[in-house]
Amino acid sequence: MGTTVSPFTPATRRHPPRLLPGLALAVLSCLIACTALAAPAAGATRVKDLGKLQGWRDNALVGWGIVTGLAGTGDSPGNAATRQALANVFSQFNLAIPAAQIQSRNVAVVMIAASLPPFSREGDTLDITVTSAGDARSLLGGSLLLAPLKAADGHTYALAEGPLSVGGYRYDANGNVVQKNHPTVGSVPGGAKVEKGLQSAVLAEDGxxxxxxxxxxxxxxxxxxxxxxxxxxxxxxxxxxxxxxxxxxxxxxxxxxxxxxxxxxxxxxEPDGHARVVINERTGTVVAGGEVRISPVAVSQGDLRISIATVNSVSQPGAAWGAAAGGRTALVANSTVDVNEQAGGAFLPPGSSTVADLVQSLARLKTNTRDVISILRAIKAAGALHADLIVQ
CATH class of the missing domain: 3.30.70 (Alpha-Beta Plaits)
Structure with missing residues (x-):
């Protein structure tokens, strides 16, 4: 009689395969490496945010033009450039008017500036800035006539025109002047159209x-x-x-x-850079990287206050020292000097501390920003601050 072996008997029960210790360690190391490659570093930044390709740059455009429609705030009639420019405009429409006969304060000669970005195409629009070149008092309400904008090579790349947007005003009457901001500077958003495209070559001939x-x-x-x-x-x-x-x-x-x-x-x-601490004494601002290191150094900050008070009093002579004895009234000044030195805070940062640790410690001591700036400058002078100290 044969023997039947059940598939559930221990002799035939299937166990999951076991990895050898060395193989398991190799698989674990591979998983850790793949995870490290997949997860970017905490301070990782895209390459495009760290710079640009050589050849990518903006090109400055400049030109001059005429702003019309001003309410008597344009150039004075004695401005020869304005009269000549307006006479040239009239001549293009078969109006022969001598420049000496043009008398208008509703016109101003202006300079126009724009920036032509790389890879510009025909029909693209540019923002322009318009500034008065004469003695106009305000460009508010004016409109720029069609004007060409040229680059450094002398070629025209854009044409500018449109109503000005001026963030200010100026009104005067009978010697009284009311002015806000700079009314002789304006802008025209999208006021210039590119007429000649620009292609920037980023790939050299050698590839x-x-x-x-x-x-x-x-x-x-x-x-x-x-x-x-x-x-x-x-x-x-x-x-x-x-x-x-x-x-x-x-x-x-x-x-x-x-x-x-x-x-x-x-x-x-992950970019790297120079350690810097920027200080603006006018506003009391301190900006530093969190990893700017400070060597072990002792900092003691105190407050010495000296107050001087003077009280004036009058001394009257007594009866025994009357006028017959030569006595007279005298003014006596009594001064009091008070010296008050408050207990200053002392701080000893541990080894390899940072500027952030120092600022936090000084904040716990209720140190104001001006004193923090003085302390940082003193630490830099002592050679314990390992960063460039930039004072604005």
């Missing part, structure tokens, strides 16, 4: 890009180059110096570099 840091730093430049080299398909990068990182674009992506640049801009890098 390289140059990324320029906004705040030059060797450590940040090296980290960006390492982040680019660690990503497959992004070519090779090399930090040229503290400001520029040269990136070699693969040959198959040079025709359409937009996707390549977008991948580089999206990389996360």
């Amino acid at each position: 390289r890009l140059t990324f320029v840091l906004a705040n030059p730093d060797y450590t940040t430049a090296a980290r960006i180059a390492s982040a680019i080299n660690a990503q497959p398909g992004l070519g090779s990068a090399r930090a040229r110096d503290a400001e520029a990182i040269d990136i070699e674009v693969p040959a198959d992506q040079r025709a359409q570099p937009v996707g390549f640049i977008a991948r580089i801009e999206g990389l996360l890098v």
